[in-house]
Amino acid sequence: MSEPITLYKDGAAVTVYAPSVARELRAQGWTNEPDADVDDVPCAFKEAYVDEAEFVNISEPVVPVKRGRPKKAAK
Numbered sequence: 336m337s338e339p340i341t342l343y344k345d346g347a348a349v350t351v352y353a354p355s356v357a358r359e360l361r362a363q364g365w366t367n368e369p370d371a372d373v374d375d376v377p378c379a380f381k382e383a384y385v386d387e388a389e390f391v392n393i394s395e396p397v398v399p400v401k402r403g404r405p406k407k408a409a410k
């Protein structure tokens with residue numbers, strides 16, 4: 336089974352899983368992109384709430400993180 340392919344025509348959308356079926360539908364006028372004049376978008380885009388406190392201040396210096404095991408103490 337392959338990845339799903341969503342095709343659009345006249346405001347309608349159909350998802351198929353067989354490449355051969357997708358080729359047949361494209362021959363009938365279906366496209367990979369929705370019509371530009373259709374108001375419905377297949378994905379819902381929402382205004383994201385941005386909290387400014389989440390962002391790191393770029394002007395602050397970056398402190399490197401120590402990685403690995405600590406060194407053994409010398410005897």
